[in-house]
Amino acid sequence: MDIACESPTEKGGETGESDETAAAPGGPGVTDTDGITEETDGDADGELKEASAEEGELKSQDISDLTAVEREDSSLLTPAAKKLKIDTKEKKEKKQKVDEDEIQKMQILVSSFSEEQLNRYEMYRRSAFPKAAIKRLIQSITGTSVSQNVVIAMSGISKVFVGEVVEEALDVCEKWGEMPPLQPKHMREAVRRLKSKGQIPNSKHKKIIFF
């Protein structure tokens, strides 16, 4: 069977660093950073919401306490701040332990993949948008230059976006009792569904609220 995609790792003009951050390379050999990637890409949605809710709880008093905490100057800490320090330390330890569990589970999972699954997983991790093209596109829209972090962020978000559309299209395809490869009608239905969920930004249509 023809393989449509080549391994996009070594492309001329792309520096090594950009490849690392965008593509998060690495197959079954898992390092710390790989564990982080996996946690977010997996089904840890509830965990994510919890994490962002936790951060939302930080208020101004906490922030001034936290700066004292970060300086680790115990003499400046009020009892409340001391408790906060212990809390955050415990949370960090708990998060690290959760990370380690997550990494171990991923290792076990990946080691039991079939060859086709390994192939697909490798493509999933390694595929990335070319930084140069994204940078050119953004700069053609803004007219000014953009920093490297912006390009990194935008490429990452776009990849997640592609994932959402493709997954929704696969759902549609399965629901209609058809098989991959995905056809344009599946893609369009997927886009229609995501639009109604508000996942696809559209600032062209002015909503009339009252009339």
Added chain:
Amino acid sequence: MADEEEDPTFEEENGEIGGGAEGGQGKRKRLLSKELRCMMYGFGDDQNPYTESVDILEDLVIEFITEMTHKAMSIGRQGRVQVEDIVFLIRKDPRKFARVKDLLTMNEELKRARKAFDEANYGS
């Protein structure tokens, strides 16, 4: 004569809706086709996805990036796109938000590691 008037608009609609030879966006060169194919396979599609589907996805991605860029330009520092603006725009979507945070954290770590490595080399 009503037919003649209808036909051009009909053709125009067709060009916009379907993939067609032009890709629905005029003769713009396909920027992201190769990477998108690999991505689609990685996310669950067939090893050889249809070209029309890849075209549709490419248009979607370019539209997405365009929208985000325009929105980012209108908030925070006007006329510029900054990371903080992107993070703000994406705050409601948990997946994308977490992904951006991880990418930026990883980037910082890698930069620090590289710097330490270079300094170690330089020192010795």
